[in-house]
Amino acid sequence: MNQKKLELETRVNDLSVEKGQLQGSFDALNQKKLELETRVTSWSEEPKKEKSKQGFLWGPDGLFMSSEPMSWSDSRHYCRDRGADLIIINTEEKQRHITSFIKERVWIGLSDNENEGIMKWVDDSPLKQGFWADGEPNNYNAAHEDCIELIPKKHTLNNWNDLRCSEKRKGICEK
Structure with missing residues (x-):
């Protein structure tokens, strides 16, 4: 029983570490997504800015x-x-x-x-x-x-x- 408990605790620890790594990857990807959305919005606003500069x-x-x-x-x-x-x-x-x-x-x-x-x-x-x-x-x-x-x-x-x-x-x- 102690052996089984130890295995489960090890497995939980491994899964916690993996979850932390996945959360870090998710956060990094989410940040990249926000940066890309900002760029796309900026690019789509560019023609409007150019038009307003010209008349x-x-x-x-x-x-x-x-x-x-x-x-x-x-x-x-x-x-x-x-x-x-x-x-x-x-x-x-x-x-x-x-x-x-x-x-x-x-x-x-x-x-x-x-x-x-x-x-x-x-x-x-x-x-x-x-x-x-x-x-x-x-x-x-x-x-x-x-x-x-x-x-x-x-x-x-x-x-x-x-x-x-x-x-x-x-x-x-x-x-």
Whole structure:
């Protein structure tokens, strides 16, 4: 009987040691699982963070809009900080594309900041084809309207307006 009791106590001790080892392995695996879940959550949040850094992204064409209205210059800095610049619209096709989804007044990458009356794009190329609203550009009341906004209008391509650069608009950025 004592022999049987001794064997059982030894067996209980062995099982206790094994249980401790299994519990340690379980705890280590559980910790690893938590680390992996944190990583997966972080990775799934990454595109959302990137999107919020950029502003509203429209798609594979590399266009996005700033999230807040700001001056033309600040809009340009916003775009450049994100590896882009204010949009250059140099074809009717691109003008139609932009006009199709814009719902509010926005800055584009055109101005006559350097020389009044000589419009240049942000890449220093000259304006060849404009899509001006009736009577624009007009530098209204000699108000130094040196920056160009696009005003959404239905059924028209001609929706550019010159405006004071300090006015607040969202900017359309292009990579």
